[in-house]
Amino acid sequence: MIRATLRTITARRGSFRGGALVVLVAVLLVIGVLVVVHELRPGRNPSVGGQPMLDGVGGAVWALGTVVAILIGALAGSYDVAQGTMRYLVLTGVGRLRIYLARTVAVVGAVLLALVPALALGLIAVFVLPSTDADKVTAGEVLDVAWTSVLFPLVFALIAMGIGTLLRSNGPAIAVSLLFVFAGAPLLALIEAANETIGDLMLLQALDRLTGGETSLPIAVAGLAAVAWVTLFWALGGARLARDEY
Amino acid sequence: MSVQPEPIIRLEGVTKRFGSKVAVSDVTIDVPRGRCLGWLGPNGSGKTTLIRCMLGLARPSSGTIEVRGHRIPGEADVALRRVGGIVEEPRFYPYLSGRGNLEVWAGFLRGDARSRIDPALARVGLAANADRKVKAYSMGMRQRLGVARTLLSDPELLILDEPSNGLDPSGMASFREMIRSFVEEDGRTVFISSHLLDEVEKIADDIAIVHEGKLVLHGSVAELVADGRQGIRLRVDDGDRAEGVVGGLPFVTGVERRGAGELAVAVERPDDAASIALTRALVEAGVGVAELTRERETLEERFLQITGGATADEVRP
Numbered sequence: 001m002i003r004a005t006l007r008t009i010t011a012r013r014g015s016f017r018g019g020a021l022v023v024l025v026a027v028l029l030v031i032g033v034l035v036v037v038h039e040l041r042p043g044r045n046p047s048v049g050g051q052p053m054l055d056g057v058g059g060a061v062w063a064l065g066t067v068v069a070i071l072i073g074a075l076a077g078s079y080d081v082a083q084g085t086m087r088y089l090v091l092t093g094v095g096r097l098r099i100y101l102a103r104t105v106a107v108v109g110a111v112l113l114a115l116v117p118a119l120a121l122g123l124i125a126v127f128v129l130p131s132t133d134a135d136k137v138t139a140g141e142v143l144d145v146a147w148t149s150v151l152f153p154l155v156f157a158l159i160a161m162g163i164g165t166l167l168r169s170n171g172p173a174i175a176v177s178l179l180f181v182f183a184g185a186p187l188l189a190l191i192e193a194a195n196e197t198i199g200d201l202m203l204l205q206a207l208d209r210l211t212g213g214e215t216s217l218p219i220a221v222a223g224l225a226a227v228a229w230v231t232l233f234w235a236l237g238g239a240r241l242a243r244d245e246y
Numbered sequence: 247m248s249v250q251p252e253p254i255i256r257l258e259g260v261t262k263r264f265g266s267k268v269a270v271s272d273v274t275i276d277v278p279r280g281r282c283l284g285w286l287g288p289n290g291s292g293k294t295t296l297i298r299c300m301l302g303l304a305r306p307s308s309g310t311i312e313v314r315g316h317r318i319p320g321e322a323d324v325a326l327r328r329v330g331g332i333v334e335e336p337r338f339y340p341y342l343s344g345r346g347n348l349e350v351w352a353g354f355l356r357g358d359a360r361s362r363i364d365p366a367l368a369r370v371g372l373a374a375n376a377d378r379k380v381k382a383y384s385m386g387m388r389q390r391l392g393v394a395r396t397l398l399s400d401p402e403l404l405i406l407d408e409p410s411n412g413l414d415p416s417g418m419a420s421f422r423e424m425i426r427s428f429v430e431e432d433g434r435t436v437f438i439s440s441h442l443l444d445e446v447e448k449i450a451d452d453i454a455i456v457h458e459g460k461l462v463l464h465g466s467v468a469e470l471v472a473d474g475r476q477g478i479r480l481r482v483d484d485g486d487r488a489e490g491v492v493g494g495l496p497f498v499t500g501v502e503r504r505g506a507g508e509l510a511v512a513v514e515r516p517d518d519a520a521s522i523a524l525t526r527a528l529v530e531a532g533v534g535v536a537e538l539t540r541e542r543e544t545l546e547e548r549f550l551q552i553t554g555g556a557t558a559d560e561v562r563p
């Protein structure tokens with residue numbers, strides 16, 4: 001069932017294949033740009049691989065990967081109802097919660113499939129392409145970047161899936177999910193200005209703490225806060241899916 | 247004493263409301279196994295709503311539904327395990343091929359669903375187009391793929407909502423044959439809803455007519471046709487005089503004028519004796535008889551009479 005659901009997500013040319021390609025092209029661009037600037041001004045840009053490559057690849061996968069993951073998650077949540085296939089999934093006799101759980105696992109799988117090739121290519125470039133001793137990176141630093149590049153997209157994909165399931169319409173699901181991410185930062189600033197403790201429990205702040213950010217929030221609490229945010233949207237979507245008539 | 251087999255569908259007092267609107271009203275019916283039931287009604291009469299309730303897609307406001315001996319929605323997972331359905335229209339992932347779509351659904355079904363994909367595609371005549379993307383399929387091909395999907399669970403019961411929509415006349419004929427083969431060769435039960443009376447009359451063993459959410463008539467096709475009003479149509483040279491003469495005959499139960507010289511005469515038994523007696527009475531009264539035809543009320547006429555002339559063209563509220 002998970003494999004079947006994964007297939008319905010990964011076979012979409014626009015959101016999945018296009019998204020994975022965009023991230024891959026972005027990583028190739030980072031590699032290309034670093035090679036060119038190194039060739040043009042080797043004195044000023046002595047390293048192609050190492051730290052500059054890790055920063056560039058990590059940033060590209062993190063930023064574009066989050067947007068792609070939102071597309072994947074939002075569509076996974078809304079598509080079956082919008083397309084009319086949901087009723088035929090229910091007709092199989094499989095419980096609605098099981099369908100939703102399979103969708104959740106499939107979204108995680110799809111996001112990883114979309115991002116891992118680009119991330120892997122970029123990380124190979126970090127080690128293979130030349131760098132000075134000062135720009136050499138440790139395995140721990142690479143793992144940190146990989147963790148950040150994957151955690152943000154996965155979290156926002158699951159939230160977008162909940163929003164998509166809740167809204168049941170592809171366009172609004174994508175729009176609201178993107179708004180949630182991009183409006184998150186300014187909203188967070190406002191909340192932090194009002195109350196720092198509450199601000200620390202907001203999703204972006206919790207994710208920042210989980211990816212090495214330095215806030216006063218204990219890491220376990222940050223983890224719980226992030227899980228709570230994901231669970232909130234996931235549960236809202238699941239409740240609608242369980243209650244709706246098709 | 248013979249024991250009646252348990253019906254495959256048992257509805258008891260099923261009502262479904264949407265706010266103040268009653269879409270299905272107190273429907274009670276048993277559907278026996280191994281037969282084809284035609285569920286007839288004009289658009290907006292609650293046909294699809296009841297089907298959605300039977301398939302666990304919607305919850306009835308009151309009443310009980312049992313499919314294959316299991317309650318819906320409480321035991322839907324067991325009840326639907328060997329049920330196939332098309333509701334309103336078959337929907338698919340358009341970016342996958344026909345076969346790809348069936349593989350997806352087989353992934354959700356228990357047992358040997360995957361091994362049934364090729365036989366199902368062959369059965370509905372889509373084997374040659376199985377690897378084309380569904381977005382390139384015609385409506386008729388989608389309908390057939392929808393039927394193929396229902397076969398993946400080796401269903402005891404097929405519930406098909408307006409399945410012949412979008413089929414051309416030759417497609418409808420082969421579709422009819424296919425449905426009959428499910429019943430006669432495979433021993434499956436088919437519950438088919440339609441507003442195409444003619445089609446249902448040809449496919450179904452039993453017919454239930456629903457109007458404004460209520461079940462108004464249920465019986466075998468043979469019974470319903472036999473029960474229809476019978477009469478004799480007359481074309482004469484003096485309609486007014488003929489009406490007076492015919493109306494006075496003891497075996498005539500009603501006379502209806504259909505034009506200047508045309509009358510529809512309802513009689514107790516439209517047999518030879520009635521025809522001869524009618525002709526003799528008219529000729530003796532000096533009325534010229536140009537034509538005399540025996541008529542039997544068709545199922546369509548009964549349907550239109552019951553539903554107050556509602557047709558398939560009615561717009562859903």
